[in-house]
Amino acid sequence: MKKLALLAAALGLAACGGSSDIIYKPAAQKLPQHIKKIAVRPFSNKTQQFGLEEKLTLKVIDEFLKNGEYTVSPESAAQGVLVGEINHYILTPIQYDVNLVPTVYKLNVIAAVRLLDKEQNRYLWEEPALQVTKMYSAANLPGGFTEEQARESLWEILAKDVVLRTVEGFGSVSSTSQKRLPGNQDKQPEGTTNPNP
DSSP: OHHHHHHHHHHHHHHHHTOTTOOOOOOOOOOOTTOOEEEEOOOEEOSSSTTHHHHHHHHHHHHHHHHOSSEEOOTTTOSEEEEEEEEEEEEEEEEEOTTSOEEEEEEEEEEEEEEEETTTTEEEEEEEEEEEEEEEEOTTSTTOOOHHHHHHHHHHHHHHHHHHHHHHOTTSSOOOOGGGSTTOOOOOOTTOOOSOO
8 A cells, every 4th residue: 555655656656747737937137226327337448449349338238238137327426337348359271172272250259247236345246258259252243241240240149148138147148168269278296197088
């Protein structure tokens, strides 16, 4: 009798756990109530490409204005300040024609972004490696892009991620692992070998 009751309880638990109606949805992590206005400090550019920071800064401001949840204002009047820097800009040809002329490119941009609470003088959130990637055909091919057009689409994606991270909170977007960043190889002590070459 005990075995039958135990079996029935186990089957009941299995039926509850197997339901597709159960979805984990964490509560939105909103900014503190005192933050009503956000300033976007001009992004800094740590790459060798000229002029990236201005276009990204303007795109982020536009996205905040489209979203409308927070007012964009000068830094002196804002309670929150968005601070960012473009760390990596990597353009790589990934496909060639028979004459070894590149036909497909991969553009990869990585930026670090954080939000400063001016009242508390601390960062509320930080994404150290927001990464966006665009693969596109060369401009001389049908449906192709110039590098500038590909950049514009990347700025739009990155700006939406920054605004989403600010409005929706943790988990809405995420940074790339530090191990996957270009030029950030793990250094090993001498005499050790990498188990995963």
